[in-house]
Amino acid sequence: MPESVHTPADSVVESSSPSETSASAPPSPARPIRWAILAMALGGFGIGTTEFVAMGLLPNIAHAMSVSEPSAGIVISAYALGVVIGAPLIAALTARMSRRTLLIALMVAFTIGNAATVVAPTFGLLIAAPFVAGLPHGAYFGVAALVAAHLAGPRKRAAAIGQVMLGLAVANVAGVPMAAWLGEHFGWRSAFVVVVVVGVATIGALAMNLPSLQDMRVTNPMTELGALRRPQVWFTLFIGVVGFGGMFAFYTYLNTALTSLAGLPVSLVPIALMLFGLGMVVGNIVGGIAADRNVALSILVGLTGTGLVLLLFALLVQNVWAALILTFFVGVGGTSMVPALQTRLMDVAEDAQTLAAALNHSALNIANAAGAWLGGVVIAAGYGYRAPSILGAALAVAGIVVLVAALVAQHRRVRGIWMQSRQTSPAETV
Structure with missing residues (x-):
């Protein structure tokens, strides 16, 4: 007797009529689904870039903020701490929210955190800004994985999840080197300007390409916990x-x-x-x-x-x-x-x-x-x-x-x- 498991495709709200079901089903043409996954991957590209680019710019950050390089490393630790804390906290507290609305809101928060990094006047605020940017990181990827699996269906859900995660991988190949080059030549803050631009582009792409996702079941904080x-x-x-x-x-x-x-x-x-x-x-x-x-x-x-x-x-x-x-x-x-x-x-x-x-x-x-x-x-x-x-x-x-x-x-x-x-x-x- 196999163990009963629930997949994203199983988490569909039952409707009382055929017309209601068809109205809330995921889009059937391949293009809308593909573009929705690409929009979520673009957000992963921005997140991956901001996560790793600071490692290569630590000497620049330390010099600009008049602190030692080990002290500047706290910026990286602050981001990681934001990820670890934000992932479970946001996932539980936003359990009742529409997955579409939540993804867009998470990318807005991420973009605001990076914009704060660009303009942070003091080292204390520079530590706080990456922490804020890191808070949506885990929840974004978690919700994006669920949405991608739901849109792709049970037979192709893992492949769809991998496609969303491609943004993170491509960031290491293209995003981080590009941002690091800009940081070296135009100041370290310019690297995070790139991330802000990617964040704004992602917000627009999600708004245009994500379906309503009304058929994805929402839960509540106690269920998620x-x-x-x-x-x-x-x-x-x-x-x-x-x-x-x-x-x-x-x-x-x-x-x-x-x-x-x-x-x-x-x-x-x-x-x-x-x-x-x-x-x-x-x-x-x-x-x-x-x-x-x-x-x-x-x-x-x-x-x-x-x-x-x-x-x-x-x-x-x-x-x-x-x-x-x-x-x-x-x-x-x-x-x-x-x-x-x-x-x-x-x-x-x-x-x-x-x-x-x-x-x-x-x-x-x-x-x-x-x-x-x-x-x-x-x-x-x-x-x-x-x-x-x-x-x-x-x-x-x-x-x-x-x-x-x-x-x-x-x-x-x-x-x-x-x-x-x-x-x-x-x-x-x-």
Whole structure:
């Protein structure tokens, strides 16, 4: 007896008449759906750009604000803190709001936060502005994933989620380098002006291309908070924290590993980062297609592949060509898990999908912070710049262990429900 799960396509409000159903159904032509997903991906592009561009402009920010570079790093931490806090809080408090209205409102808040970053006159306000910009991050991606899955239908929902997440991946390939170049040549604030422009464009694109979504069921805060009572939600979030922690341990120290071990010139490091970003683009596409066939297997393959590639990177990093090729495949393997994890969370959360989907991005930001910290720990312990990759491989194995534990627990629960139904069913008559 399979476990009952709820997908976005199941979350459709029942109507009393055929005409009412057809009036509220998702648009049938491919073009409106495609343009709606593209509009949501554009928002992901803006969010991805603002999330990562500050890392490359820290020296510029520190100089302009007359603070040390480590102090300027608080700007990045403030954004990440906003993501972690905002994702569950906004998802729960806005549970009754129309998904269309909510997506537009979240992008308005994100744009205002970045506009405040552009004009912040003091360092204190500069810390507050990224925090505000980070608050909508997780909720936006969570709700966008639900909307994309709903529009695409149950057979193509993971692929649609991957397409929305492509905006985040493309930001690493194009948005961050472009904004960083502008920041270097025209002042660091100009980089965030670009993000504001993207935000305004996204608001317009969402308003023009999103259907009414009246057929998407809304819930309430207490129902959404019910996701926190489901063990499978916590299992899936922990898979993301552990599995992605390894990828971020690798990525945080990739620059130094390539220059000090592979002998890559500093001027060519951006090419390596672009290869990683291209890997993320491919991973989102491939991972979405794979997750539509088998969610659990897609996560397993992603974790296994990431672990193997990270181990190979540690072994072959002194060969610059091997290191660059493996950098691409780390991006593929790590990011291929995102659509599957997002889809699994939506399934196991049952009627609390918005909160669960948003929490995925809180988990990924925790993985970012934890991976960078653990990578620094093994380097400080004297194990060198191969160590973060080896650590990442170990964390991928740990992610597999958590996945297996989750599947075993899920099987036992389903078997328990089946056995209980057999015991309580009426006796068979001859």
